Amino acid sequence: MTLVVNHVKKRFGKHMAVDGITLTVNKGEMFGLLGANGAGKTTTFRMILGLLEPTEGVITWENHPLSYRRTNLIGYLPEERGLYPKLTVKEQLLYLMSLKGMSKAAILRALREWLDRFDIRDYENKKIEELSKGNQQKIQFIASVLHQPELLILDEPFSGLDPVNMEMLKEAVLDLHEAGTTIVFSSHQMGNVEELCEDLIILKKGKAVLQGNLREIKRSYGLKKVIIHSDNDLSYLQSVPGVIHVEKVKDGAIVRMEKEEVAEAVFDAIANKGFVRHFEVVEPSLHDIFVDKAGGEDDA
Amino acid sequence: MHNFWVTVKHTIRQRLLSKSFLWSTIIMMLLIIGFINADQILSFFSGEENREGGSIVAVVDDTGQDEEIITMLLENKSETVHYHHYNEGDVEDALQEASDGAFDFVLSLSGDSTSLEATFFSDSSDYNMNEIVNQDVQRVKEAVVTKELDLNEEELAMIHAPVSFQIETLTEDGKVQTEESRMQAYWMVYGLVFAIYLIVLSFGTIIATEVATEKSSRVMELIVSSINPIVQMFGKLVGIGIVGVINLLSLFVAGMIGFTLNDTDVFQFFTRGSLDISLLWYALLFIVLGYFVYGGVAAMLGALVSRAEEVNQALQPLIFLAMIAFFIAIFGLNTPDSMMIQVLSYIPFFTPQLLFLRIGMGTVPMWEMVVIIGILVLSAIAINILAARVYKGGVLMYGKFSLKDGIKRALTLAKKES
Numbered sequence: 001m002t003l004v005v006n007h008v009k010k011r012f013g014k015h016m017a018v019d020g021i022t023l024t025v026n027k028g029e030m031f032g033l034l035g036a037n038g039a040g041k042t043t044t045f046r047m048i049l050g051l052l053e054p055t056e057g058v059i060t061w062e063n064h065p066l067s068y069r070r071t072n073l074i075g076y077l078p079e080e081r082g083l084y085p086k087l088t089v090k091e092q093l094l095y096l097m098s099l100k101g102m103s104k105a106a107i108l109r110a111l112r113e114w115l116d117r118f119d120i121r122d123y124e125n126k127k128i129e130e131l132s133k134g135n136q137q138k139i140q141f142i143a144s145v146l147h148q149p150e151l152l153i154l155d156e157p158f159s160g161l162d163p164v165n166m167e168m169l170k171e172a173v174l175d176l177h178e179a180g181t182t183i184v185f186s187s188h189q190m191g192n193v194e195e196l197c198e199d200l201i202i203l204k205k206g207k208a209v210l211q212g213n214l215r216e217i218k219r220s221y222g223l224k225k226v227i228i229h230s231d232n233d234l235s236y237l238q239s240v241p242g243v244i245h246v247e248k249v250k251d252g253a254i255v256r257m258e259k260e261e262v263a264e265a266v267f268d269a270i271a272n273k274g275f276v277r278h279f280e281v282v283e284p285s286l287h288d289i290f291v292d293k294a295g296g297e298d299d300a
Numbered sequence: 301m302h303n304f305w306v307t308v309k310h311t312i313r314q315r316l317l318s319k320s321f322l323w324s325t326i327i328m329m330l331l332i333i334g335f336i337n338a339d340q341i342l343s344f345f346s347g348e349e350n351r352e353g354g355s356i357v358a359v360v361d362d363t364g365q366d367e368e369i370i371t372m373l374l375e376n377k378s379e380t381v382h383y384h385h386y387n388e389g390d391v392e393d394a395l396q397e398a399s400d401g402a403f404d405f406v407l408s409l410s411g412d413s414t415s416l417e418a419t420f421f422s423d424s425s426d427y428n429m430n431e432i433v434n435q436d437v438q439r440v441k442e443a444v445v446t447k448e449l450d451l452n453e454e455e456l457a458m459i460h461a462p463v464s465f466q467i468e469t470l471t472e473d474g475k476v477q478t479e480e481s482r483m484q485a486y487w488m489v490y491g492l493v494f495a496i497y498l499i500v501l502s503f504g505t506i507i508a509t510e511v512a513t514e515k516s517s518r519v520m521e522l523i524v525s526s527i528n529p530i531v532q533m534f535g536k537l538v539g540i541g542i543v544g545v546i547n548l549l550s551l552f553v554a555g556m557i558g559f560t561l562n563d564t565d566v567f568q569f570f571t572r573g574s575l576d577i578s579l580l581w582y583a584l585l586f587i588v589l590g591y592f593v594y595g596g597v598a599a600m601l602g603a604l605v606s607r608a609e610e611v612n613q614a615l616q617p618l619i620f621l622a623m624i625a626f627f628i629a630i631f632g633l634n635t636p637d638s639m640m641i642q643v644l645s646y647i648p649f650f651t652p653q654l655l656f657l658r659i660g661m662g663t664v665p666m667w668e669m670v671v672i673i674g675i676l677v678l679s680a681i682a683i684n685i686l687a688a689r690v691y692k693g694g695v696l697m698y699g700k701f702s703l704k705d706g707i708k709r710a711l712t713l714a715k716k717e718s
Contacts, residue, residue: 012713013712049525051521052713068527068531074525076522078518078525081518082517082521084514095306096523099303099306099307099526140522143522
């Protein structure tokens, strides 16, 4: 009952878009696929969906490759949003969902529930081009979940949403998760990933640079930082061995270090150099890990 | 199969409910009805020009035959021509009055009954008139002469008894072309060649535009995650084909309405039996096959562009092909059995037009027909398989349009190895 991606590669001409990634997503799990632009996220999704054939490797869902005979099991929210601009919300979903094998009555019933949930009940007979971008996005989300898929793939589900709508959508995703839907999603907003997913993979140029359980990754990740609140100039900390970077912020500085032990040296260094209101060693955020791992000279 | 029909239904619905389709069909129907009844509409606006009972021909008689000819000519009552004995002057006077509008035409007769000379002063507007007047004069002359010779009914009947003239085919599988059947074949071929051209032009554009629109609105990626792009492509082709049939049917109905308003018995044309019904079946077959050959390519080209604005540019090569086929076929109407037409009719893109031309206007041996139609069917399948593969990759591909690179890239995308 799992999604298995096994040593999958995809080559476009000379360009290796996905270079040998392996991952397993258990049933009911929420999985994050991270990476800078062009890292191979969308290509991976397309291969999972069967839109593209892997050059090498296999992808299976419950021990079978996904094919068009089983698309009703899958929901997909593409990164490039798109619906028929000239069709109404109802016409739109009647077509898209009947492609998933749903009956007309079932589609309409589910659609009305979702429209109620998103507070856009009046838009049922409006054309897509008449809706605001945020509302179009809600319709697009509905189009990916209306048929109650077992596997839901969300490519950048929260991009372009205002905070209110983002919360609304996040809640919907969490509810689906609780209902047992297996969800794989990608996002640029690390905050969302930290809140939502348990396991993740970070891609860089088609390769997995980091992979595993989010909490374990954070705990075992060598990169640590110290937050210091002080009125004094702290730039001299740069010379402490093991310190990577000293970032000056409004009420002090954030010091990045190679490992936790360096914190002692930093503490010693500032101990007799004036007053310090605050000194805290914190775990790195996913953002820090992402920038450290996925960033680089060609980060887009 | 379920998704195939869902797509067919969706395609038809979207087309039929679109305002532009509705209006263009209504306008076409009105145009056809109007065109068929053009003469009545024109005469309505220029009512007085057309005198009751046809044109008046002033006859100037210089034959000196006791007015026998002129009397018989005047007795000749028809709807189109009325003869008027002009004895107020000579030909010059009659012409003068005709130009003033008193008569439409002037006929001058001279000589005697055995060597009657007639001069008809006509204008260029009605060549039919010359023929009618010529026949009338001829008939009157024959009547006068037989009367002079004092022939009885039997002798007269012997003269007019027609020769039994039968036509047999030269070879066993050959066929005989009467003037009527030749003209019918001519117009049917002309009609089909034109129809295929129009179908390629309009429905090819519809197919390609629809695909390109789905791509540019980016709904395509969502669709192909639910339905195999190949199934979707054929669903579209069939859906638009059915819309085309509905379109043609409505034009046919318009034609029927037009003829009914015009009091022409259209059914006579079909029931008279002179029309070769098998030709109609061939026409149908070639329209369907031609649609899939050209439609498959159109869908492929549509999948290669990213924006609807680029559709015309992408379709250019296909339209050129249809244009070439059109001109060859028109040229071939006069030489259906020429070597060039024979050879070119083997090329799938030209087969529907040229083989139909050859069947309609000449004779095609059975074996050749089977071979050529076989090639057409196989290439329709091959073209659609290729189109489907390009389509599969093409729908996920965005960027600047280039035919050669586009096809290559699309095939790469659709393929496992690259």
